[in-house]
Amino acid sequence: xxxxxxxxxxxxxxxxxxxxxxxxxxxxxxxxxxxxxxxxxxxxxxxxxxxxxxxxxxxxxxxxxxxxxxxxxxxxxxxxxxxxxxxxxxxxxxxxxxxxxxxxxxxxxxxxxxxxxxxxxxxxxxxxxxxxxxxxxxxxxxxxxxxxxxxxxxxxxxxxxxxxxxxxxxxxxxxxxxxxxxxxxxxxxxxxxxxxxxxxxxxxxxxxxxxxxxxxxxxxxxxxxxxxxxxxxxxxxxxxxxxxxxxxxxxxxxxxxxxxxxxxxxxxxxxxxxxxxxxxxxxxxxxxxxxxxxxxxxxxxxxxxxxxxxxxxxxxxxxxxxxxxxxxxxxxxxxxxxxxxxxxxxxxxxxxxxxxxxxxxxxxxxxxxx
Numbered sequence: 001x002x003x004x005x006x007x008x009x010x011x012x013x014x015x016x017x018x019x020x021x022x023x024x025x026x027x028x029x030x031x032x033x034x035x036x037x038x039x040x041x042x043x044x045x046x047x048x049x050x051x052x053x054x055x056x057x058x059x060x061x062x063x064x065x066x067x068x069x070x071x072x073x074x075x076x077x078x079x080x081x082x083x084x085x086x087x088x089x090x091x092x093x094x095x096x097x098x099x100x101x102x103x104x105x106x107x108x109x110x111x112x113x114x115x116x117x118x119x120x121x122x123x124x125x126x127x128x129x130x131x132x133x134x135x136x137x138x139x140x141x142x143x144x145x146x147x148x149x150x151x152x153x154x155x156x157x158x159x160x161x162x163x164x165x166x167x168x169x170x171x172x173x174x175x176x177x178x179x180x181x182x183x184x185x186x187x188x189x190x191x192x193x194x195x196x197x198x199x200x201x202x203x204x205x206x207x208x209x210x211x212x213x214x215x216x217x218x219x220x221x222x223x224x225x226x227x228x229x230x231x232x233x234x235x236x237x238x239x240x241x242x243x244x245x246x247x248x249x250x251x252x253x254x255x256x257x258x259x260x261x262x263x264x265x266x267x268x269x270x271x272x273x274x275x276x277x278x279x280x281x282x283x284x285x286x287x288x289x290x291x292x293x294x295x296x297x298x299x300x301x302x303x304x305x306x307x308x309x310x311x312x313x314x315x316x317x318x319x320x321x322x323x324x325x326x327x328x329x330x331x332x333x334x335x336x337x338x339x340x341x342x343x344x345x346x347x348x349x350x351x352x353x354x355x356x357x358x359x360x361x362x363x364x365x366x367x368x369x370x
Contacts, residue, residue: 003260006079010256018247022047069158070217074299075252077259085225085293094156096297100169100225102148102195129153129164134205141198148197154223156301162212166203167193168226175219177242179234190282219301227294228258230275231265255298265289
């Protein structure tokens with residue numbers, strides 16, 4: 001299957017450095033040959049033995065190390081279908097969010113992307129996810145934007161992950177390659193999610209599911225629209241996380257792999273997707289995936305002591321995959337100087353600190369002329 005342009009670059013750079021045998025061994029395969037057809041290949045078996053040796057558990061430390069604050073290192077991939085998803089990731093503030101315009105509005109001549117675009121422009125301030133969601137809703141309602149959206153906001157502060165979500169945009173947390181926590185979609189009935197609407201909506205921000213959990217260095221956070229979760233099973237996501245960590249993929253590469261897996265499933269009328277399984281449980285005879293916008297944001301949870309990390313301002317190559325990312329040209333936050341001022345961070349190395357804050361100040365000046 002032809003890969004969409006949004007993931008082609010990511011897949012090309014993976015294939016450029018990882019042998020096909022290794023990708024097949026870890027069930028990360030994008031060609032026409034099914035992985036099962038290569039089960040007897042010696043090069044695949046050799047690759048699998050190598051990876052199994054890498055996967056041996058790390059011995060627990062004999063002494064308790066100081067528990068340093070954690071940070072996010074994120075990457076994203078967006079494959080549009082109706083083009084109604086919006087997302088951003090802000091590693092310095094430790095915030096990730098995804099909003100999905102509700103497609104049912106299209107039948108009424110309403111731009112379903114409008115709500116999520118306005119809502120997402122409010123995200124990113126270093127406050128709790130519920131407050132971000134509430135401000136986004138109030139701002140959107142005041143603007144009179146006539147559409148609806150599901151939304152999820154996840155933030156990391158210290159060593160605690162917090163979330164707030166409405167509908168079926170959600171998140172999952174993985175530890176040692178296993179799914180540790182997964183959101184539960186909010187639905188009125190099958191395939192009808194809770195949604196925030198600017199005009200006379202039944203769902204209110206107070207209906208948002210909220211929570212928090214302690215996280216550890218090495219955990220992996222996935223935040224996505226239902227385009228991912230409807231097409232890729234939890235066990236497949238676990239496999240992708242395990243494989244990707246063993247092969248040393250970046251967050252953007254992991255997001256690209258997940259988005260492509262969801263895209264392939266969405267186009268396959270015979271696959272047994274999570275959406276088709278849920279449909280049959282509701283008495284609907286259905287197989288195949290569900291075509292939809294697909295947004296996947298992957299964030300590695302790392303120690304802040306592991307070194308200087310970059311800021312992505314959407315002005316160059318590093319944010320090319322984040323079409324609706326926090327620092328993209330579509331984000332009204334780029335024009336909010338107060339938020340940029342709040343992103344100044346305390347870095348121990350004075351030279352690095354001056355460099356980071358100079359970048360932020362330069363972007364404040366850029367914002368003033370947008």
